[in-house]
Structure formats: C-alpha cells, structure tokens
Amino acid sequence: MQYTSIEINEMCKKALESIETFYQQDFINYRGRTADTNRFYTEVVADYVLNNIDSFLNNIPRITRMKDYDQKHDGSYREGTGRDEEIIAIKMFRKSQMDNCTYPYIGKIIDYQTPLKLKRTDVAGKIDLLSYDGKVLRILELKKPSSTESMLRCVLEGYTYLKTVDEKKLITDFGLPSETIVEAAPFVFWKANQWIEWQEDRPALHSLCRILGIKPYFIKEENDSYTILEG
Numbered sequence: 001m002q003y004t005s006i007e008i009n010e011m012c013k014k015a016l017e018s019i020e021t022f023y024q025q026d027f028i029n030y031r032g033r034t035a036d037t038n039r040f041y042t043e044v045v046a047d048y049v050l051n052n053i054d055s056f057l058n059n060i061p062r063i064t065r066m067k068d069y070d071q072k073h074d075g076s077y078r079e080g081t082g083r084d085e086e087i088i089a090i091k092m093f094r095k096s097q098m099d100n101c102t103y104p105y106i107g108k109i110i111d112y113q114t115p116l117k118l119k120r121t122d123v124a125g126k127i128d129l130l131s132y133d134g135k136v137l138r139i140l141e142l143k144k145p146s147s148t149e150s151m152l153r154c155v156l157e158g159y160t161y162l163k164t165v166d167e168k169k170l171i172t173d174f175g176l177p178s179e180t181i182v183e184a185a186p187f188v189f190w191k192a193n194q195w196i197e198w199q200e201d202r203p204a205l206h207s208l209c210r211i212l213g214i215k216p217y218f219i220k221e222e223n224d225s226y227t228i229l230e231g
Helices: 005-024 041-051 053-058 084-098 151-164 167-173 193-199 203-212
Strands: 108-115 126-132 136-142 181-189 217-222 225-230
Touching: 005 041, 005 053, 005 151, 041 053, 041 151, 041 203, 084 108, 084 126, 084 136, 084 225, 136 151, 151 181, 151 193, 151 203, 167 181, 181 193
Parallel strands: 136 181, 181 217
Antiparallel strands: 108 126, 126 136, 217 225
16 A cells, blocks of 8 residues: 555654654554655655654653663573574674673673663663763664664664663663763664665655764674674
8 A cells, every 4th residue: 555645644643642652653664655755655754753853852751760770681592582683682792791892883782671661561662782882872773684674763763762761870770981971873784674775865864863863883794793884
C-alpha cells in the first residue's frame, strides 16, 4: 500500500500524543516513497519531527532509577538464543573489558543492556551499549547487519533514550567524571540498510541529526573483529 504525505503526517500527529513511543511506530520503518510527492516516507517523518522539534527537545519524560544503572554485567551469554544484537553487544563489551580494546571514535565499551526503567510499567527499553572515550559517554543504538529498520528509527530511538535517562545519575553510577558529556549515536553495520540510507539524498534526516547533535558510527566486521568508521 502506498501512502500520501498527508497520511504520513496524520500518523505522526497521532503518534506525537505519546512522544516517548514515537520511535516505535511502524511508519518510521516504511520503505518507499509517497504517492503524491514521491519523497521517502522517512523524509516526511523527519520533516514532521523538525517542524515539532520543541516537543522532542522538551517533552520526552525523564526516568530516574532508584537502583544503579550499572548492573555489573559480566559478559556471559549463550549462543543460539536468537538474540543476535545482544550477542554482538556482549562480544564488543568483552573485547573492551577483557582485551583492553579501545575502539576508534567511541573509546571503550563499558556496559550493555543498561536498564532505563524505574518500575515495570515504565515505557522504556534498554541501552544497547555504552561507550566512553575519556570525555564523552555515548548511548549506542545497535542494529544487527540484517536489520531492516530505518536509520531514522535508530536516530529517534537513541535520542529518546538520551532524553529518558538521568544523565547525572548515569555518570555517577559508572564512576565517571562529573563533566562527562552524554551523547546518543546510531551504531550500525557498514553497508547494511541504515548505512545505505545514510548515503542517499535524505536532507531532512541529516538536518535532524545536526539539530539533535547525533552522529552515526558504522561497524565493519573483519576476521571476527570490529573496526569503527565515523559517519
């Protein structure tokens, strides 16, 4: 089914009523172009976000956990669980923690699956990966190589987590300096769907990233090791 720009904007308007779940909406992953303007669906959505940017900057509710964000994860996992993204995250964490690996641009991975919820009923996911380079703590939104989710989804999900988390408590719980900067970034694979979209003519997506202060990083896997490329 092909949608018009008007229909996509109506979907956005309804989704904005629950801004903390805006990034979860199906239309953010629609592929193809609108029937009336021949624009990428995600470009129409990105424009809508830009036109309502104050809501995204100011209205996403913060959740402050009573328990520590640092769950003292030990990097253990079982193969064959079907949780591919989590396993990739854990492997990168183990490489940083056990082999003292520092990744280009992002530093060391210091945690994975960092919880955001205060109570079970909170509408919030978990941070895929946290990295720290000595100055910046990055909330990394990881997607596996076969993911068909849009780059826009990665941007909005990571940014929502950034606004949801209590930055000061996050910094304190991981024992980082108080002046640490916290940022969010898509963390996706080189030549995967999100990388392809980033190379295409999507000015609204790029404008949105500039305004939100978000820069993607791309993972290149070679010989069972990972290299990070800057977006």
